[in-house]
Amino acid sequence: MSASVTVRVPAKVNVQLAVGAARPDGFHDLANVFLAVGLYDEVTVTPSPDGLRVTCDGPDAGQVPLDRTNLAARAAEALAARYGRTPDVHLHIAKDIPVAGGMAGGSADGAAALLACDALWGTHASREELLDICAELGSDVPFSLVGGAALGTGRGEKLRPLDVGGVFHWVFAMAERGLSTPAVFREFDRLGEGTDIPEPVASQPLLDALAKGDPDALAAAVSNDLQPAALSLFPELAGTLAAGRAAGALTALVSGSGPTTAFLARDPESAVKVAETLRSSGTCRAVRTASGPAQGATVLSAQNRHGIST
Numbered sequence: 001m002s003a004s005v006t007v008r009v010p011a012k013v014n015v016q017l018a019v020g021a022a023r024p025d026g027f028h029d030l031a032n033v034f035l036a037v038g039l040y041d042e043v044t045v046t047p048s049p050d051g052l053r054v055t056c057d058g059p060d061a062g063q064v065p066l067d068r069t070n071l072a073a074r075a076a077e078a079l080a081a082r083y084g085r086t087p088d089v090h091l092h093i094a095k096d097i098p099v100a101g102g103m104a105g106g107s108a109d110g111a112a113a114l115l116a117c118d119a120l121w122g123t124h125a126s127r128e129e130l131l132d133i134c135a136e137l138g139s140d141v142p143f144s145l146v147g148g149a150a151l152g153t154g155r156g157e158k159l160r161p162l163d164v165g166g167v168f169h170w171v172f173a174m175a176e177r178g179l180s181t182p183a184v185f186r187e188f189d190r191l192g193e194g195t196d197i198p199e200p201v202a203s204q205p206l207l208d209a210l211a212k213g214d215p216d217a218l219a220a221a222v223s224n225d226l227q228p229a230a231l232s233l234f235p236e237l238a239g240t241l242a243a244g245r246a247a248g249a250l251t252a253l254v255s256g257s258g259p260t261t262a263f264l265a266r267d268p269e270s271a272v273k274v275a276e277t278l279r280s281s282g283t284c285r286a287v288r289t290a291s292g293p294a295q296g297a298t299v300l301s302a303q304n305r306h307g308i309s310t
């Protein structure tokens with residue numbers, strides 16, 4: 001049995017986020033087109049005789065809960081419960097995905113911890129079982145496991161993989177503070193009060209643009225129904241979006257529930273230019289470039305108790 005397993009897991013951007021009316025259970029039906037992008041967390045799991053423990057390093061580590069509310073801890077507990085064992089592991093998160101940024105950072109850690117514990121414990125859960133546990137943990141977690149590009153329906157957990165015909169180059173601007181996902185959905189409900197909210201449907205031009213790998217067509221088709229709600233709670237984001245557009249981005253949008261803003265560039269050179277301009281614009285905390293699609297949660301290395309890679 002391995003004594004340490006490391007899993008790498010990507011962030012996501014939603015290139016389409018169509019949101020329906022609130023359901024009786026409080027969730028919203030979505031047509032959620034996910035694209036995984038190359039900003040990664042790594043979760044390393046090792047046996048811990050003293051019980052479950054979480055540690056974290058990285059620029060945003062101070063904002064990550066280290067108790068049992070951490071999605072990585074919840075994933076380890078969920079897998080252990082299914083297989084009738086104790087979740088006696090140390091989970092270390094090397095965090096590079098912004099926290100509370102709308103890029104599914106916590107969800108990514110949940111998916112990574114699940115895959116890592118499955119490998120460490122040799123539980124050999126089926127893909128379906130892993131996806132079931134992911135869906136219990138959160139709406140974005142199944143996609144973090146799968147990666148690539150996918151259409152999420154239901155609350156976002158029912159996935160259909162999508163073809164992507166090329167690499168898309170993105171710039172991400174991190175905001176000065178986070179936004180709470182439930183608060184953004186609540187604001188969406190408030191803004192929509194008294195209006196007819198249509199059923200969420202995936203955009204065919206958008207799916208075609210992804211399949212062709214055509215950045216201009218994708219730029220013309222992206223949409224995010226949560227953007228007005230995110231802007232209402234965080235009006236300064238309008239300035240960041242405008243700065244990126246003025247810098248030559250093909251399009252600018254809020255990533256998921258925000259407040260990270262996403263800018264599509266035609267090529268890597270143009271992404272670097274947009275990133276430089278945004279960095280000096282004074283409208284954001286930090287700027288990163290990343291391309292997608294990126295691979296979902298992947299076991300990077302496993303070591304036995306003698307420290308030998310297996």
Ligand SMILES: C[C@](O)(CO)[C@H](O)COP(=O)(O)OP(=O)(O)OC[C@H]1O[C@@H](n2ccc(N)nc2=O)[C@H](O)[C@@H]1O
Pocket residue numbers: 014017026027028029030032102104107137138139140141154155156181182185256257
């Ligand atoms: C905004 C997105 O990131 C887009 O991918 C997701 O829809 C949010 O996914 P997530 O963070 O995994 O969300 P969950 O942990 O499942 O739910 C957190 C909260 O967000 C709201 N929520 C989430 C998903 C959904 N389809 N409808 C909702 O209304 C609910 O208030 C819920 O209590």
Ligand SMILES: Nc1ncnc2c1ncn2[C@@H]1O[C@H](COP(=O)(O)OP(=O)(O)OP(=O)(O)O)[C@@H](O)[C@H]1O
Pocket residue numbers: 063064065069070071072093098099100101102103104105106107109110140179181256257258
């Ligand atoms: N492993 C984790 N990493 C970061 N935050 C976590 C983690 N586990 C739980 N959380 C909690 O979840 C909250 C949201 O963090 P997260 O980074 O997942 O937001 P997000 O990227 O906006 O999520 P999403 O895009 O899925 O809506 C944090 O404020 C934190 O309290």
